[in-house]
Amino acid sequence: MLELLQRIFGRDSLKSSKNVAQERLRLVLMHDRLDLSPQVLEELRADLMNVIKDYMVIDEKMMEINLEQDKKCVALVANIPVVRMKRLPSH
Amino acid sequence: MGEVYVITSGKGGVGKTTTTANIGTSLAMQGYRVVLVDADIGLRNLDVVLGLENRIVYDLVDVAHGRCRLRQALIRDRRFENLYLLPAAQTKDKTAVNPEQMKELCAELKKESDYVIMDCPAGIEQGFRNATAGAEKAIVVTTPEVAAVRDADRIIGLLEASEIRDPVLVLNRIRTKMVKTGDMLDVEDVIEHLAIDLLGIVPDDESIIISTNRGEPAVLNSDSKAGQAYRNISRRIAGEEVPLMNLEDGGGFMNRVRRLLGLRTG
Numbered sequence: 001m002l003e004l005l006q007r008i009f010g011r012d013s014l015k016s017s018k019n020v021a022q023e024r025l026r027l028v029l030m031h032d033r034l035d036l037s038p039q040v041l042e043e044l045r046a047d048l049m050n051v052i053k054d055y056m057v058i059d060e061k062m063m064e065i066n067l068e069q070d071k072k073c074v075a076l077v078a079n080i081p082v083v084r085m086k087r088l089p090s091h
Numbered sequence: 092m093g094e095v096y097v098i099t100s101g102k103g104g105v106g107k108t109t110t111t112a113n114i115g116t117s118l119a120m121q122g123y124r125v126v127l128v129d130a131d132i133g134l135r136n137l138d139v140v141l142g143l144e145n146r147i148v149y150d151l152v153d154v155a156h157g158r159c160r161l162r163q164a165l166i167r168d169r170r171f172e173n174l175y176l177l178p179a180a181q182t183k184d185k186t187a188v189n190p191e192q193m194k195e196l197c198a199e200l201k202k203e204s205d206y207v208i209m210d211c212p213a214g215i216e217q218g219f220r221n222a223t224a225g226a227e228k229a230i231v232v233t234t235p236e237v238a239a240v241r242d243a244d245r246i247i248g249l250l251e252a253s254e255i256r257d258p259v260l261v262l263n264r265i266r267t268k269m270v271k272t273g274d275m276l277d278v279e280d281v282i283e284h285l286a287i288d289l290l291g292i293v294p295d296d297e298s299i300i301i302s303t304n305r306g307e308p309a310v311l312n313s314d315s316k317a318g319q320a321y322r323n324i325s326r327r328i329a330g331e332e333v334p335l336m337n338l339e340d341g342g343g344f345m346n347r348v349r350r351l352l353g354l355r356t357g
Contacts, residue, residue: 018273022276029241
């Protein structure tokens with residue numbers, strides 16, 4: 001109902017140019033700040049590995065992590081081959 | 092011993108020079124000893140905004156190269172005897188000054204002033220490095236537009252990589268009506284994106300154009316909303332706690348009543 005009223009009065013906030021600006025700004029800043037140095041990426045990789053090791057045995061040499069981006073989003077993509085699952089005490 | 096501020100933005104045309112002139116003049120009105128430095132070598136314009144363009148004899152490059160003494164190059168303001176300008180050179184050679192010379196210059200200037208305020212050129216090249224070399228604190232100016240905020244973000248990154256910690260933000264040219272109708276980014280949006288402390292907000296105000304035409308900074312005009320905003324900002328720089336200006340008070344009825352009664356809004 002409120003939505004309808006907003007539409008009637010031309011205040012569809014979802015389409016206001018401010019929201020467009022917000023979204024464009026969010027993406028452009030993310031892309032600008034994405035410039036991670038190889039050193040930082042290596043640290044991230046080491047940290048990730050330490051967390052995962054508590055749960056499963058992974059093939060460290062084959063592990064790949066990368067930041068991938070397209071027009072709409074940025075993703076941290078990790079490809080981590082699992083060798084064996086650990087037996088967790090809670091199970 | 093004074094403090095050295097640099098006023099910077101990355102993007103051109105967002106109001107660095109106007110901000111420098113107004114903050115400097117307002118601090119001088121409060122009684123502080125202020126030196127404004129135009130670090131935009133080759134594109135001198137702070138002198139014009141201050142109305143001092145006819146009085147220039149020597150400039151920053153002359154001082155840096157020892158062609159004159161620092162005192163000879165400083166132009167005293169017509170209105171306030173505690174406000175000085177060190178003008179930029181009009182030389183085409185942007186390498187006429189280096190960061191080391193700027194450091195020495197700032198060290199010299201702050202000995203006998205409370206505030207040294209550096210107007211930084213647009214861009215992130217040599218001019219930026221010169222203007223930030225001797226600065227201890229930074230004020231980043233931006234407007235509520237994607238391009239300006241993006242450049243401000245780059246500048247904040249560069250400032251933090253240098254020795255200048257915790258820059259603060261001035262958000263300039265806010266149009267309250269457009270913010271209300273959802274057609275302009277508002278203060279909270281910009282602050283959230285940039286993750287930086289806010290020093291002040293300045294409304295979009297035609298009186299700025301008039302005061303620039305005349306060479307009289309808007310802070311001298313008690314009716315100017317932008318002038319009021321800059322007076323608030325300079326009081327915050329001096330350590331006072333001043334609440335953010337209510338930009339909606341524009342020409343409303345209550346505001347007119349308040350003005351008639353001689354009351355001023357924050």
